[in-house]
Amino acid sequence: MKTLVRVLRLPRGPDGSSRGFDPSSARYQALCPSTISASDPVDCVDLKSEQRARSVLRERYLRSLISMVKRDVKFTMYEKVKVDAVFQASDIDILNFQVADLETPLGVQKEALIRCPDVISYSFEIDSSKM
Amino acid sequence: MAMRQTPLTCSGHTRPVVDLAFSGITPYGYFLISACKDGKPMLRQGDTGDWIGTFLGHKGAVWGATLNKEATKAATAAADFTAKVWDAVTGDEILSLAHKHIVKSVNFTQDSNYLLTGGHDKVLRIYDLGKPEAEPQEISGHTSAIKKALWCNNDKQILSAADDKTVCLWDRSSMEVVKTLPFDTSVSSMEYIPDGEVLVISYGKTVAFYNALSLELIKTVDAPASVYSASLHPEKDFFVVGGDDFKLYKYDYNTKEELESYKGHFGPVHCVRPDGELYASGSEDGTLRLWQTAVGKTYGLWKCVLPEELVSENSDALYSTVPEMKA
Numbered sequence: 001m002k003t004l005v006r007v008l009r010l011p012r013g014p015d016g017s018s019r020g021f022d023p024s025s026a027r028y029q030a031l032c033p034s035t036i037s038a039s040d041p042v043d044c045v046d047l048k049s050e051q052r053a054r055s056v057l058r059e060r061y062l063r064s065l066i067s068m069v070k071r072d073v074k075f076t077m078y079e080k081v082k083v084d085a086v087f088q089a090s091d092i093d094i095l096n097f098q099v100a101d102l103e104t105p106l107g108v109q110k111e112a113l114i115r116c117p118d119v120i121s122y123s124f125e126i127d128s129s130k131m
Numbered sequence: 132m133a134m135r136q137t138p139l140t141c142s143g144h145t146r147p148v149v150d151l152a153f154s155g156i157t158p159y160g161y162f163l164i165s166a167c168k169d170g171k172p173m174l175r176q177g178d179t180g181d182w183i184g185t186f187l188g189h190k191g192a193v194w195g196a197t198l199n200k201e202a203t204k205a206a207t208a209a210a211d212f213t214a215k216v217w218d219a220v221t222g223d224e225i226l227s228l229a230h231k232h233i234v235k236s237v238n239f240t241q242d243s244n245y246l247l248t249g250g251h252d253k254v255l256r257i258y259d260l261g262k263p264e265a266e267p268q269e270i271s272g273h274t275s276a277i278k279k280a281l282w283c284n285n286d287k288q289i290l291s292a293a294d295d296k297t298v299c300l301w302d303r304s305s306m307e308v309v310k311t312l313p314f315d316t317s318v319s320s321m322e323y324i325p326d327g328e329v330l331v332i333s334y335g336k337t338v339a340f341y342n343a344l345s346l347e348l349i350k351t352v353d354a355p356a357s358v359y360s361a362s363l364h365p366e367k368d369f370f371v372v373g374g375d376d377f378k379l380y381k382y383d384y385n386t387k388e389e390l391e392s393y394k395g396h397f398g399p400v401h402c403v404r405p406d407g408e409l410y411a412s413g414s415e416d417g418t419l420r421l422w423q424t425a426v427g428k429t430y431g432l433w434k435c436v437l438p439e440e441l442v443s444e445n446s447d448a449l450y451s452t453v454p455e456m457k458a
Contacts, residue, residue: 002135011180020184021222027159
């Protein structure tokens with residue numbers, strides 16, 4: 001009778017909510033600046049200013065998401081779909097939006113997930129009193 | 132003490148896994164990429180099977196996947212008529228190369244500067260990754276869909292296997308065919324081992340080994356069932372075969388003796404890749420499994436347990452699977 005080889009744990013699977021490639025991994029940290037790009041190599045200064053611009057834009061976008069929480073948002077989606085919902089949260093990769101009271105032709109969906117790749121655009125009103 | 136193989140199951144794919152490839156050894160270990168009919172190829176850590184990321188972008192089944200030696204780039208071939216090149220560190224899509232039909236196979240040169248593609252439009256294409264806008268070089272000749280295309284002989288030649296039941300050796304500079312190997316039936320898989328210039332081809336229930344430069348036959352081995360994939364261990368002491376009886380077979384390359392066979396998959400085994408301490412298999416059941424080359428050795432997630440330790444087990448992390456039969 002043979003004994004089964006012991007295993008420390010199972011291989012980790014996808015986490016279901018993101019596409020992975022953890023930016024905090026040692027490999028990412030070490031290789032990221034030098035990973036290949038289809039465009040021409042840029043010199044150090046351009047890269048720094050481009051990264052700064054990207055940081056500013058990203059921070060602005062993330063703040064826009066924060067200000068959208070609990071607000072009515074109008075989504076324009078593919079197949080001529082326009083729906084209203086109350087925005088709750090986004091996932092880390094901006095692949096899904098969690099919404100409440102999604103108004104659909106089938107009725108109001110109390111809780112729903114909207115796939116971001118299905119969205120063409122969305123709009124909401126900023127509370128001008130807070131500006 | 133005799134040990135029974137415990138395969139590590141890597142879940143995540145939702146449809147059949149049709150191709151697998153390992154990278155070379157990098158300072159961060161080695162990596163494994165899997166091509167799947169769910170259209171979402173995945174990158175995993177080679178020694179543990181841990182998922183690292185999923186390459187998102189293809190809109191159809193992915194038929195072929197490969198990594199460059201350093202595991203910094205990945206390439207995939209898909210049914211959406213594109214081959215894509217990816218940054219294997221960030222997961223970003225870098226290039227999308229449009230084809231006229233389903234793409235089945237992709238392969239980098241050793242310096243990662245060129246990508247070879249082949250598919251249902253029967254044409255081999257060579258893309259200069261430094262000039263992605265430029266038209267690829269095209270090599271025509273096959274009369275049926277190309278299943279596999281590989282660089283060989285230090286990237287000076289190309290090997291291609293097609294549904295026209297031939298394997299052809301092409302010269303890269305002249306773009307002409309150097310030699311053709313005809314078969315009675317369609318070739319199911321083709322693997323090239325640069326060190327030693329060995330070509331492994333499977334067709335029907337046979338696994339055949341050829342000299343990759345001369346295409347002379349070295350030996351053939353017959354398996355108990357139709358073979359979908361066969362691969363030779365880099366040290367050329369054993370080869371692994373997977374086929375439509377859901378089993379994996381391990382054969383001694385020198386004596387042709389069947390050493391081990393394993394059940395475990397719940398569907399035909401589409402691809403096998405050995406890599407030193409382990410070999411990986413991908414199946415119709417949507418899973419990848421990692422198998423130990425030396426059963427019982429401590430490596431990756433496998434732990435060698437000495438007889439004394441077995442008696443005193445209590446709080447050790449213990450994983451036991453449904454017993455798998457040695458056929």
